[in-house]
Amino acid sequence: MTETAPRPTLEAVAARAGVSRATVSRVVNGGDGVREPLVERVRKAVEELGYVPNQAARSLVTRRHDAIAVVVAEPETRVFADPFFARQLRGISKELTAHDNQLVLLLTEGRDDHARVGRYLAGGHVDGALVFSLHLDDPLPGLIQRAGVPTVFGGRPGWSGDQRGVVYVDSDNRGGARDAVRHLAGLGRTRIAHITGALDQTSAVDRLDGYRDVMVDADPGLIVEGDFTPTGGERAMRELLARCPDLDAVFAANDLTAAGALRVLRASGRRVPDDVAVVGFDDMLPVAEQTDPALTTVRQDIEEMGRLMARLLLRGVDRRTGERVGGAPSSVVLPTTLVRRASA
Amino acid sequence: MTETAPRPTLEAVAARAGVSRATVSRVVNGGDGVREPLVERVRKAVEELGYVPNQAARSLVTRRHDAIAVVVAEPETRVFADPFFARQLRGISKELTAHDNQLVLLLTEGRDDHARVGRYLAGGHVDGALVFSLHLDDPLPGLIQRAGVPTVFGGRPGWSGDQRGVVYVDSDNRGGARDAVRHLAGLGRTRIAHITGALDQTSAVDRLDGYRDVMVDADPGLIVEGDFTPTGGERAMRELLARCPDLDAVFAANDLTAAGALRVLRASGRRVPDDVAVVGFDDMLPVAEQTDPALTTVRQDIEEMGRLMARLLLRGVDRRTGERVGGAPSSVVLPTTLVRRASA
DNA sequence: AGGGGAGGTGAGAGCGCTCTCGGATGACCG
DNA sequence: CGGTCATCCGAGAGCGCTCTCACCTCCCCT
Known part of the structure; x- marks a missing residue:
């Protein structure tokens, strides 16, 4: 273990196979332009010696690092x-x-x-x-x-x-958000709120834009800024309930936010989805399936x-x-x- | 962007500073044994040329890769x-x-x-x-x-x-498990169940051992195998309730398992912690704090x-x-x- | 003033690989 | 059977760095 066996070099393989370094190199790198019997011999020598190319030496000349x-x-x-x-x-x-x-x-x-x-x-x-x-x-x-x-x-x-x-x-954050909100609208909901993500991230901005695409003249009071966390979701949901007690749906910027919102809704006595329908985003699996009730959400193939x-x-x-x-x-x-x- | 500027080499720095490659190398690697004025000159040249050592070349000789x-x-x-x-x-x-x-x-x-x-x-x-x-x-x-x-x-x-x-x-999985179970015992609980983790992992085995250390002659029916997932926790909890309806505490092998168990307990009408006390393991933060009720658990500094x-x-x-x-x-x-x- | 030593510096030999280029080999055609 | 060409292989020159070793300076001691 402490004994570092000296690793075999191209040179050693070449000697063993009775060919030149260049030929070994060719074989190791795909073997184009080398006749079959030689390829065989080189392969065998590589095998027997347990040769592994030295990446540093290779990079030095190829300028690639893989x-x-x-x-x-x-x-x-x-x-x-x-x-x-x-x-x-x-x-x-x-x-x-x-x-x-x-x-x-x-x-x-x-x-x-x-x-x-x-x-x-x-x-x-x-x-x-x-x-x-x-x-x-x-x-x-x-x-x-x-x-x-x-x-x-x-x-x-x-x-x-x-x-x-x-x-x-x-x-397609914007498109996904549109689908989510349209789905809620299709359920007959009219007071659809949105808890945004952290708005210094484009995904949050895009999802908000998607929401706005559908809710063209939404009550600005229905939009509250969140931060993609459950705690942020809770805070935002409380604020929303205070501002718009008549809301009947929430589109949360991600599943964690939705989970937080769900808890606050339950605590406030609202039934989901009967009183308030909730949609998340991400389909983050341990979360989305485990909420109560299980979360309708927008899936992206991460x-x-x-x-x-x-x-x-x-x-x-x-x-x-x-x-x-x-x-x-x-x-x-x-x-x-x-x-x-x-x-x- | 597509234009790959040729990176300056040690040689180039040496020429600019009017010293040998060896001296530049010394300076770049700490500068021991080089007189101050020279160090200065070399540093300046490095700076001006934007020299960055070629790691491949370096590894080739040092046999270190960092x-x-x-x-x-x-x-x-x-x-x-x-x-x-x-x-x-x-x-x-x-x-x-x-x-x-x-x-x-x-x-x-x-x-x-x-x-x-x-x-x-x-x-x-x-x-x-x-x-x-x-x-x-x-x-x-x-x-x-x-x-x-x-x-x-x-x-x-x-x-x-x-x-x-x-x-x-x-x-200290075993010690942590002991603490958890002792805590439950200290609460006056006597029928303490354990949902294990995936037992092909040493952490699960050790936690089980810790449980056994305290519950020396526990009813074997109080131990059910889980798999560290919420779903596994749910399944195991259902099994436990069927087998031992009189249990008054559960030590789950991790927080996710505990979260699953909590859901089943609630669904079965048990109040936590009044009827059944629950302890998890990991203190996995988004999870442990967000369960209902918030989870008592064993923290490890991951x-x-x-x-x-x-x-x-x-x-x-x-x-x-x-x-x-x-x-x-x-x-x-x-x-x-x-x-x-x-x-x- | 001369010699010994310590400390700085430079020349040069590789590290293990790739890749170009020239030479050898054999196939094929006239 | 000689010439042409394609094909295959080997010699050798680096890639950019480190590190040994020899040399050179300068200081200090006798």
Whole structure:
């Protein structure tokens, strides 16, 4: 265990197989242009010696790292506490693994970390970056653009700078919100309230816009700002009940918010969905199914978002190294679906 | 953006500063043994050129990567869906960042992935590994030991192989469980049931052992196997109520399980804590506080566990490269604390 | 004033790999 | 049967860095 066996090099394999380094290299990298018997011999030598290429040496000459950074800006604990991000990460991991890429995770908190991440990305340690930019005033997109690293954002970055070349993957937050509100309207509800998410995030803004699309001349009193947390949902719901006791439906910006709202509604004696219908967003599974009553919500395929981000990025990275591709990748907005459960 | 500026090399910095490569290297790596005026000149040149060392070239000669792999075996979605892991990851990230190490995340699903991870670790791409080995029959510890990579496990690995040199960080699951059950007993409860976790994980086994420590001659009917999920908790609770309608307390193996149990208890007309007192484990925050009533539970400092794992590993890694250290690192078991809320 | 030593600095040899380029080999055609 | 060309393989030059070792300076002691 403490004994570090000297790892075999290309040279050693070449000697054993009785060929040159170049030939071994060719075989290891796909084996094109090497005749079958030689390929066999080299493969055998690799096997016997347990040869594994030295990635550092390889990167040194190829300038590729087969590694992608995943940057998660995490100013608040909340973000990380919900499973949303974990699911996305899983999708990303799957896709990267399938293409033999490593995932380098960079978690940031605060300004100093931003600088550090910027330096790291500019340092050319990775071939590209997947960035979850969560807040409107986040300096990260700017830093990254300057670093010149191919990047795909998770969620539309709320960034006022140069938009050219910005690629992102997002859910159709606005469309999903419209569906939710229309569903409530279709149930005959007319006093439909909205508890927003944290409005410094584009997803919250987009969902609010979707609500407004349907409720064109809604009572402004029916809109209360939340923050994507259950506690925020509770507070907002209390405020709503005080302001508009006659409301008959609530569209919450996410499931956690809805869960909080549900508790307050129950405590206030309202029956859900009979008195007040509630719709959430995300279909965050441990939560949405476990509320009482089970939550009607807007589902987004989170894992697929992650996978797509990775795919888009890898395409961009390939383009960079000069391989043929069909044009620059562009942003993708994934559809959402309404999941009907008991709450609306 | 598409234009990849050629990054300056050590050579370039040396030329600009009018010194040799060796001197620049010395300055970049701490500057020991270089006279002040020269240090200044080199620093200036580095600054002006925006020089960033090429990690690949450096690793090639030093055989260090300043990178640590975090391996998460994830046979079931559940593991990833709960925030437990995310918190630990955060602790790890902080500690690694503080020591200028990168975090390479390896997510595995299924046997093929295990082989892949084994190969990766054996390939010497990272200086060490942090492994979350979740199941008793997991082949990963064996693979890793064979790969000869310094490793620290998250949670006691339930592994029957050679235990020498196995280092892990765990919570005092057994002690925490004892505290929980004693607390219930202290409340005057006598028919205390236990819903276990998934018993192929050591944490579940240890918590069960802790329960048994206190309930030395408990009715075996009071113990039902769960699986750490809310649904499992519901099922188990129903079974318990059918078998032992006279139970007056439940110790659930984790908070999610407790949440499920709580729902079933309420549905069955039992009042909590009046009729049945409930204690969970983890103090998983969005969950434990939001249950009705708020959950009394056993808190473990998850983030600290992560930080500690990283610290232990880095110490082991240093030892490897020949730096002085105070002996081989050994496993650590962190204490837990009982958090009293409304449910017991 | 001369010698020894300590401390700074530079030259150069790799680390393990890829990739270009020239040479060898054999197939195929006239 | 000689020439042409495509195909396959090996020699060798780096990629950007670290680190050893020799040299050079300058200081201090006798």
